[in-house]
Amino acid sequence: MVRKRAASALGRETIEQIARCYRCQWDRAARAGCPVTGESAGCWRDWVVPAQVETLPYAVDFYLNWSLKEIVHDRPDWLQRWAADGNKVILGRIHRLDHATRRTFLNLLETAAPPVQQALLDSAAWLLRLGVGVPRAQGLAPPLLMAQGLAPLLEAGDASVRTAAIHTMGYLPQPDSAVIDRLLRLFEGDRVGREEVLATTLARLAARASAELYAPVEATLRAALPDGSAAAGWVRLCVSRAGEDVDPAALLKSLQEGLSDTEALLTAFLRAGADDDVWGEYHERVVALVRALVETDGTLLEALLLALEEALAGGEWLPTPIALAAVAACAEAMPDALNKALRDRGQGDLLVQGTRQADSYTARRQAITALSRLRQATLEVVAVLLAAARDVAQVQQDAVAAAGRFRHLSRAFAGEEALQSLAAAITGSSGATAYIAARLLGALGSSPAVIEVPGLREEIARLLSDACRHPNAQQEVYLLDSGEICSMGPLSQTLLTELARVWGLPE
Secondary structure (H helix, E strand, O other): OOOOEEHHHHOHHHHHHHHHHHHOOOOHHHHHHOOOOOOOOOOHHHOOOHHHOOOHHHHHHHHHHHHHHOEEEOOHHHHHHHHHHOOHHHHOOOOEEOHHHHHHHHHHHHHOOHHHHHHHHHHHHHHHHOOOOOOOOOOOOHHHHHHHHHHHHOOOOOHHHHHHHHHHHOOOOOOOHHHHHHHHHHHHOOOOOOHHHHHHHHHHHHHOOOHHHHHHHHHHHHHOOOOHHHHHHHHHHHHHHOOOOOOHHHHHHHHHHHOOOHHHHHHHHHHHOOOOOOOOHHHHHHHHHHHHHHHHOOOHHHHHHHHHHHHHHOOOOOHHHHHHHHHHHHHHHOHHHHHHHHHHHOOOOHHHHHOOOOOOHHHHHHHHHHHHHOOEEOHHHHHHHHHHOOOOHHHHHHHHHHHOOOOEEOHHHHOHHHHHHHHHHHOOOOHHHHHHHHHHHHHHHOOHHHHHOOOHHHHHHHHHHHHHOOHHHHOEEEEEEOOEEEEEEEHHHHHHHHHHHHOOOOO
């Protein structure tokens, strides 16, 4: 389903059923109107086995979400019907528009009910982000979108619609002086409740603008420091405007000249990195800056963990990926200090919580990476990695990489039950889970810390050897890679490789 398909080819009922299945993850009341509920097939969420009930929905909901985004909408009448029905799940995930639906989309953007307008504005932001709005390409021409869609919505009666319109303006590919001037007037005027979105949108536009348009935005944001929203916008602007080869230390020094309070700067970094853009170079730059800042002032590690704790406890997912990525970067640079800080806070499971963020696979990836960089395998970490085998491709791949990083064992590995889950996994029916379990056993069995537990290396070797003779060892292992199903070869090949690794034999 995660392929580009015309709406007319899929059919309206199919699209609506995908939306119902996706909505069911966070609104079980949606099942009341689901055609399959109560029928012999039933809802797939009802027959998921207990071991998969937490993690399998991550992958399924991800693919349902992206299936909706890959639909090429070529039926204007369906858009009108969904707007009348208030179907925000579909209308908020329009990433592709056929030429025939442009005018309808723009009309609905201006005339639909406020909740539908917000959903359409979410889609408009993504259409612009993905470059669908370039003339000569299918989609919306930015000047047309601006003139007929966004500009009037800055005066909309609903405050949420006005805020969403400002947010969407940040993705216009060619910053316009009239747009920037208007947003600057809003920022300098009564911006209560809209500080963050105005600062962010101005930063996005000015980062791509000429020096003439950039200068007043930078000056306005700098003048508003140390205001938190202005600081986040200013940091975003400076980081986005910096060259690709900029030295993080030099950029950090420059930023500290404008915002000398290191804790305020840390907060600005985290707020500047909290967005719903596809994770990319910009976010990696922010993470590198956080790492450099914390390395220069170790006391900020406590503030970073507090920010992560608040992000995980909050109702919004946006702050979580950047906070986890920053912790993962610090785990690589200062694993002992981070381990101590987590122990001192009594929050050894903080990163494990991050692996359960259903709304963001990026957050789950970063949490798994952070756990592996601490290099200590615990029973909870083993469970996390095995569960990742049922997640989306990116999480699977990071779990495989993480399995090879562990060098220390928790005290729990002295118990007889410590390896039970791994023993069951390497002979189980899931090739992906067995593959990750084998990689993890190989990492544990070859780590220097294995000698801390008498007989543990021999027990790991026995498990791998027995698994080689198990009938399931002949199964082919398939993992997801960039949306494609790829063969990793027979499981027996991996088992033998990891067995040789445990005994220190050449591969």
